[in-house]
Amino acid sequence: MTFPAxxxxxxxxVTVHYDGAIVADVQQxxxxxxxxxxxxxxxxxxxxxxxxxxxxxxxxxxxxxxVSGTKTATIQVPATGTGxxxxxxxxxxxxxxxxxxxxGVAIALLAAAGIALFAARKSTTRR
Numbered sequence: 001m002t003f004p005a006x007x008x009x010x011x012x013x014v015t016v017h018y019d020g021a022i023v024a025d026v027q028q029x030x031x032x033x034x035x036x037x038x039x040x041x042x043x044x045x046x047x048x049x050x051x052x053x054x055x056x057x058x059x060x061x062x063x064x065x066x067v068s069g070t071k072t073a074t075i076q077v078p079a080t081g082t083g084x085x086x087x088x089x090x091x092x093x094x095x096x097x098x099x100x101x102x103x104g105v106a107i108a109l110l111a112a113a114g115i116a117l118f119a120a121r122k123s124t125t126r127r
Contacts, residue, residue, distance in 0.1 A: 008038035008065040017062045022054045048075065055079040
């Protein structure tokens, strides 16, 4: 949850209220509040950790700035999945033969040119 820059006064003390029945960061089941300090640009970024089995629920967040007053927002708890636990994978090998063929030709031509140069130098030194 992020309140954008300018929402609160720079470095303002902000008390945030949230539902402890859904958010795992608290131990009791009740509306809980914590006080944070807004950033220098007036923004406030919050990270919520939710309790298990809360997917799809919507919670209301109320942030009360000492100067800026009350700001509200809602958060919908995201759904999480178990993923594919089958353990099956598909392995494929990259087909790189065509992609490197021009380089192979270039190396063969350079090798042939080097051998021809070496042979030409040897034949001129014998005379």
